[in-house]
Amino acid sequence: MASATVPLLDDDTIPFGEEDEMRDPSRAGQKYTHPYVTFFHLFFRGAAILIYMFCGWFSDSFITSFVFVVLFLSADFWTVKNISGRLLVGLRWWNYVDDDGVSHWVFESKNSRVNKNEQRIFWLGLILCPVFWGLFFLFALFGLKFKWLLLVMIAIALNAANLYGYVKCNYGANKDLNSAATDFVKTQFFKNAVDIMTRSSGAPPPTNVRPTGVV
Numbered sequence: 244m245a246s247a248t249v250p251l252l253d254d255d256t257i258p259f260g261e262e263d264e265m266r267d268p269s270r271a272g273q274k275y276t277h278p279y280v281t282f283f284h285l286f287f288r289g290a291a292i293l294i295y296m297f298c299g300w301f302s303d304s305f306i307t308s309f310v311f312v313v314l315f316l317s318a319d320f321w322t323v324k325n326i327s328g329r330l331l332v333g334l335r336w337w338n339y340v341d342d343d344g345v346s347h348w349v350f351e352s353k354n355s356r357v358n359k360n361e362q363r364i365f366w367l368g369l370i371l372c373p374v375f376w377g378l379f380f381l382f383a384l385f386g387l388k389f390k391w392l393l394l395v396m397i398a399i400a401l402n403a404a405n406l407y408g409y410v411k412c413n414y415g416a417n418k419d420l421n422s423a424a425t426d427f428v429k430t431q432f433f434k435n436a437v438d439i440m441t442r443s444s445g446a447p448p449p450t451n452v453r454p455t456g457v458v
Contacts, residue, residue: 277330280331281327284365287318288315288368292375292376295379295398309394312398313397316398319402320401328365331357334409336349336408350412369405369409373403379391
């Protein structure tokens with residue numbers, strides 16, 4: 244399906260792909276173009292992990308710990324899906340239902356100036372946090388802590404949804420996840436090699452054009 248048939252989002256106050264025109268010129272050349280977005284990209288998911296690990300130090304109530312972790316997980320899911328992915332790496336995924344009642348998943352990518360430091364932080368946070376929750380799942384499962392298992396499964400589902408969506412955005416909606424993950428690893432090695440070469444030669448690194456797809 245062509246991307247032209249995709250409807251606009253109701254909350255698109257700034258059309259997707261035109262964020263660069265709204266960028267503060269005073270931040271040009273700085274290490275972080277979106278420092279607050281970068282902070283909250285890591286804060287909510289990091290806070291959820293820390294609360295899960297150390298909640299027993301402050302409260303013996305499972306319900307209280309459950310509620311706080313879910314609140315931070317929900318805030319993280321919304322922030323990553325709607326803000327940090329769009330501003331830090333120029334990617335967005337979402338869903339809409341057409342007039343026939345058919346649900347469509349949309350994976351969008353725009354060509355824009357991406358801050359390399361913010362890009363690395365975005366993918367690092369997106370990949371590492373599901374790994375932590377996967378370890379927590381094993382500990383809860385083999386430790387027979389079944390009441391915590393439900394909370395960990397919620398965390399894995401929310402984190403994995405964003406990871407899957409952005410991998411699909413980055414490598415095309417028509418690729419399967421295994422192929423996309425393989426391409427991601429190859430691209431990261433290539434980027435690291437190019438960064439080393441360009442730093443030594445002083446030449447600017449090449450930019451990549453990303454696909455846009457609709458499922």
